Amino acid sequence: MPASLVISAPASGVGKTTLTLALARAWRKRGLNVQCFKSGPDYIDPAFHAAATERASVNVDSWAMDRSTIAHLVSRGGDADVVLAEGSMGLFDGVAARGVSGTGATADIAEMLGWPVVLVIDPSGQAQTAAAIAAGLRDYRAGVRLAGVVLNRVASPRHEDLVRRALKEAGIKVFGALPRHAEISLPKRHLGLVQAEEQAEIGELIDEAARFVAEHVDLDAVLHAAGQWSPQAVANGLNVRPPGQRIALARDAAFSFVYPHMLEAWRAAGAEIAPFSPLADEAPDASADVCWLPGGYPELHAGKIAANARFRSGLRAFAETRPVHGECGGYMVLGTGLTDADGISHEMAGLLGLETSFAKRRMHLGYRLAELAAPMPGHQPGARLRGHEFHYSTILAQPDTPLAVVHDATGTVIAETGSRRGHATGTFFHLIAEDR
Incomplete structure (x- = not known):
């Protein structure tokens, strides 16, 4: 059964995409088959996932899709060793009114599929407060299980120590801490990231991210904390008709x-x-x-x-x-x-x-x-x-x-x-x- 995880954060711009791509490529280099998904409607990130894993990624969306559609889409990960779902915005961020099976929040997908969450926490400008944020996210919704956190953009060893101590006291596992490293930032434009197919150097960027994350994150501990997921057989697939032959x-x-x-x-x-x-x-x-x-x-x-x-x-x-x-x-x-x-x-x-x-x-x-x-x-x-x-x-x-x-x-x-x-x-x- 594949190891399953959701990569989320308290907010946008914290580093979810970079961590997802880095983990996917690092495990791929270890010989594991990795399947990625994107929670929410962002149509740019799946192309980056495919570049990192050599497997097509698709969106799963609780506002627009029913449970059987989501189950059908994620079933493609049944033959993978690791399944990663990259979240959108903050973990519980969705719309005010419920859609088909949820509000579009990443937490909907995590709870629906039973996949544990790895939080990317950016403690810039704070220390112990980062633990309070992580603890609040852990306890906010009973059906969502937190596996642990990865710290991103840590300013110094002293800063890391303060945050780690606070998280330990809160009973939250820290898988690693990433110092500031601008070289692996992905180019952006007004609708989000510059598309993967427009970046000739995308493979090198993902390789560098994987090397950097593997150096600072305990990849074995992350895998050990993942859920063991078994896809369910789905009678009905996508309710989509082609526009023509x-x-x-x-x-x-x-x-x-x-x-x-x-x-x-x-x-x-x-x-x-x-x-x-x-x-x-x-x-x-x-x-x-x-x-x-x-x-x-x-x-x-x-x-x-x-x-x-x-x-x-x-x-x-x-x-x-x-x-x-x-x-x-x-x-x-x-x-x-x-x-x-x-x-x-x-x-x-x-x-x-x-x-x-x-x-x-x-x-x-x-x-x-x-x-x-x-x-x-x-x-x-x-x-x-x-x-x-x-x-x-x-x-x-x-x-x-x-x-x-x-x-x-x-x-x-x-x-x-x-x-x-x-x-x-x-x-x-x-x-x-x-x-x-």
């Missing part, structure tokens, strides 16, 4: 935000995926019956997208007879125009009337529940779709017929309704699952 999928540095479990579900249902690169001025495959443009960073490549006439004309020709759908960045590219951060306006595909701007940035972040007013590829009117929205664009115009009534996690109706015109549809949220 042959799907032309935009896939490059501008169109890379697509959940791995979605692609796997499409393939499992018998669909074929035909990737193409708008940045390379490629048009969607003429033999496909649907085209899908995921999100990504089109705002960083708007000039090139606008100049790629073969891509834009091919997309327009495709949309004359077949469905085209865009998510977030893909939705923006389906629109009339995109204004970049420098205030320069770029002509997009013009399949929808949407106009967006990054010159006046405003963060849009959160879960979304959409009730479709019209069909979109793979889903019928009335379907309840759960997804996640994260972007900084401002809507200048959204004149087309709304695609859906969209609510946030509290039930409040929001303005980002998505659009439809002819065969083109688009949403600002990234689809995670449809309610059963």
